[in-house]
Amino acid sequence: MRNRLVVAGAIAAVVLVVLVALVTVLNPHPSLPWPRAGVMVAALVTVVAVTVLVLRRRDVAASRAVWFALPALVLGWLWWWPPLSSFGWFAYAPLSTVVVTDAPASDALLPALVVLLWALTVTGAVTVVGDESPVRVLTVVAIALTAPLWLPPGPRVTPAGALLSGDLVTAQPVVVRTASLALVLVVGMAVLLARRPATARATAYVLPAAELSWVWWQTAAGARASVMLAGGVPEPGFSDLLPWAVIPAAETALVVALWVLTVLGTRELVTRYRPPDVVPVSPSGR
Secondary structure (H helix, E strand, O other): OHHHHHHHHHHHHHHHHHHHHHHHHOOOOOOOOHHHHHHHHHHHHHHHHHHHHHHHOHHHHHHHHHHHHHHHHHHHHHHHOOOOOOHHHHHHOOHHHOOOOOOHHHOOHHHHHHHHHHHHHHHHHHHHHOOOOHHHHHHHHHHHHOHHHOOOOOOEEOOOOOEEEEOOOOHHHHHHHHHHHHHHHHHHHHHHOOOOOOOHHHHHHHHHHHHHHHHHHHOOOOOOEEEEOOOOOOOOOHHHHHHHHHHHHHHHHHHHHHHHHHHHHHHHHHHHOOOOOOOOOOOOOO
């Protein structure tokens, strides 16, 4: 069943690749500068190549889906940090007359492709490390959830001319968040490399769980967007604000997953080191 889902997802990814290429790369008035467009072309070709690899052996398609991680990272970066070529025009043009031409693919197609590729990557990683233990599965999910939390999304200009940027966060939560994400990766590797399916090493997640809970509280559950509107410019829509909606969702899900992993690891630790039951001995020694 999992192999069939991966095959279907890979075919859907190729369809999205074709649409993104037609709308973005082959646009007669491209909004991407050539270096970024070249990187996008390479990532889209990689998606097609991994799909061919998956379809050649459908009986092990789920395990091969882990190779979607590379194009997922590259395309996610391209969506997360849009090109800055239009910001100079926005800064010097009259605010009431600014109109920025952007590719429609950045509104819906590219985010949909990135989400699908990450879903395929997580499915492949779970298949490779084994799904016999909920600790392993949640560990893979926790590692994937750290991806959008390392850096805030880059500023961007909507097609209507509104400037979007992230709210400034003080240095202390940023430092704590970065250290906590690094701990999530370190503990995650220790858990996945353990021989036992259910390991007490997950107890170590208590430290990043506590730290990220504090960051979650201090930053109002992640991130918010600052909007600068020109005269008569409509407010940005959901697709424009989507990058700043991903961070609170990912951070909240990560905090919950880390606390669940901490509880599971602690239960395994207590069970392993629980003293044996005392056997009553008769006075006669029999």
